[in-house]
Amino acid sequence: MTTAPDITPDSEHRGLVAALPASIRPFALLARFDRPIGWWLLFWPGAWAVALAGGAIARWPLVCWLLLGSIAMRGAGCVYNDIVDRDLDASVSRTRSRPIASGAVSVKAAWLWLSILCLIGLLVLLQLRVDTAILAVASLVLVAAYPFMKRITWWPQAWLGLVFSWAALVGWLEIWGTLTLPGLLLYAGSIFWVIGYDTIYALQDREDDALVGVRSSALRMGRHVRAGTGICYGSALLLWASALWLHRPDPLVWLALLPTALHLLWQVMTLRPNDGAGALARFRANRFTGLLMFLACLVVGTPL
Template identity: 75%
Template sequence: MPSPPAPEIVPDSQARGLVAALPPRVRALALLARFDRPIGWWLLFWPGAWAIALAGGLPTRWGLLIWFLIGSIVMRGAGCVYNDIVDRDLDASVARTRHRPLASGAISVAAAWAWLLALCGIGLIVLLQLGTLARIIALASLVLVAAYPFMKRITGWPQLWLGLVFSWAAPVGWAETWGSVSLAGLSLYAGSIAWVVGYDTIYALQDREDDALIGIGSSALSMGRHVHAGIGICYAIAVAGWTAALWQVRADPLVFLAVLPAALHLLWQVATLRPADGEGALRRFRANRATGLLVFLACAAVGTTL
């Protein structure tokens, strides 16, 4: 009996579009910060945008939304640079990541550290636009960010830690807009964490064989043959958290209708997912940009009626 075809691996560093037109040195820095892959900063941005919208920040605080978008782009880039500095040896052992600038030797570690500091400098400008409480909450995330690259070495569930990190904009945006931390903001954060675990498990399906060989953990490996059910449970918890947040802001049955499009989109992801199809998994992971937009529209609909 012939063996099943190997899953298609989509390289993590692909210079296309505007990035491909950059000079080689600048292109390497852009790839290091994943500027060629905007899905990452969209996923980092959405939880903060949800919080601003649900807390009643729209339409008066569009400027804050733009600052959050800028912060998401540069801090996602900084996080990727830091992650690649820590993981450069592991990345060289994984088919999808071996062409990253540090793993391939296209850029030096010293240059990567300098680039990281430059991105953090821009992030500091964004931080200074926030009030005191939001600044304190934002700075507290640095501990989580610093620890994240090491989680795959010590736990089979690094995606849960990533959820804490990638959802952190929600409490920051809530505190800045609402003026304090509330149960609604925490429910939004909890829903976002579950969402991140779900979509990053889909993303991690591309690396299951390599991760098992080099001995690092991932939720895709931990869920094993129950990966469909595991992702489905994560997404169900996410929808429950979002619904609870909206309900606490406005106790109206229309809340359920507002969340329904996002819930159906997540259901489509799980129902059509084929774990052995690396390219298909990547498409469903990227589809979460649309999930973020649908949740944002739900938050805006509820938040603007306060």
Template identity: 70%
Template sequence: MSERTVTPTTPDSQHRGLVARLPRPLRGFALLARFDRPIGWWLLFWPGAWAVALAGQAVARWDLIGWLLLGSVAMRGAGCVYNDIVDRDLDSRVARTAARPIPSGLVSVRAAWAWLGVLSLVGLVVLLQLRPPAALVAVASLALVALYPFMKRITWWPQAWLGLVFSWGALVGWVEAADGFGLAAAALYVGSVAWVIGYDTIYALQDVDDDVLIGVRSSARALGGRVRGGVAAFYAVAVAAWGVALWRVRPDPLALAALLPVAAHLGWQVGTLRPIDGRNALDRFRSNRTAGLLMFLACLVVGTA
């Protein structure tokens, strides 16, 4: 397995925008929940929104989409806090993460646990808006969330575990909006998992050098010089699975045509990816917010046709 030298990239905590204007103690909590980096909750939100749209309930259940968005902000924040508590020793040894609130001393571990509780309460409010079947599906994800920070220590593919976690909203949204489960929901979920593995492999390119030094594993390290081809393969699986999901809802070639914009965008990511350029990798990763929107529009068109 070959390693590569990656150019310096953007620090994980940047103290910018509205977050930079907060008083120092509050700023630490905002940074801990990554409120300065909204891409994370967009990526967590999109699969659930896709499910509601593909189930044909985007208009009738606009409130559900709103609750899923709030839940994504809160639970992504809670997940980041938990991850930083578990990874505080590793984070202090990685250039990109050394400035995070816990390793930098901006927030104590005890205060971080309290902040985790507050964010979890917001998530509980969202959970109470769901019918029991969907709520049970949502609660079932907690075991996956709890184990995720340890995956980079025991497997070369922690991105696959993240895919299971970050795609779970597709199952929650479908069960709530469609009042059941089926092949369309399963295919939507599988496609989302593959998408997450692809974009998080791109994200992991930023840390390859540090990961080698401290012994942390990732799909970017596992793929080595084949990383562009690997990302392309996962994106191809994502589009194929999404095609199955859309076909199950509307067996019409025009339904598959709705995927062309998101497929083209993912192709652009792969074609312009420079694996040894950390800034390029971060930009391609962040562009998945657009990919998520394009997929939502595809589900909206097919689901409401």
């Protein structure tokens, strides 16, 4: 087993999680509460949709509910993923310290914790219209299938894109009342964004993934990973620009998207595929991509 010196363990005792009682801490780590980047990335597409649809100000409580739902359901997704992947996780340097793989949390206790997180998600669903809630629940089919994608396809990142972008459809339907083309384009653009940033994330695991037979876009792209990531980000920007333009055909769209485009360009141009720590830093920088895109949607979507 090869262990790179700059690999960051997937479960870390830090921040507020480190202050929790020792008996509770493994469950917080299991839900990745020590790594808020995950729920930020899940939250932003929904926030974009609400903002572009014109509801960010009038429906600000909805944005807060989406944030709570993102925290709970991202945590639930991580618990489920770790239950399914516990044997694989034990074979990978970055993930062998995860609570289930390391034995800190039993599988039975993990299922109970998963149920509690899902109940919080149910509370969020009750704040939505019936058709929106049904759409949100439909994503669970994709969530359940995701852990198996890395075993059957070189592009599990594309499946993750379907999952992590779903909130864009939920937010758009809740505000607009129907899934129109701008909302669908926003969703499609988010899928390419997720493929891009999760390919960067997967660079940390290329050696271990190859050894244990796990597939990823980072392995598939090989030495072209930077160009491939650039194509994904470029596709995302094109689809987002189309969504914003269809919603409001105004030159303001291009100006509003410029900071997001420059930030993604910086990620691609400074990416070093063999630098695990640098790849992790660029992956985490996507929380700012989400914020910049939210501001763009807020500017374009807010009525004058």
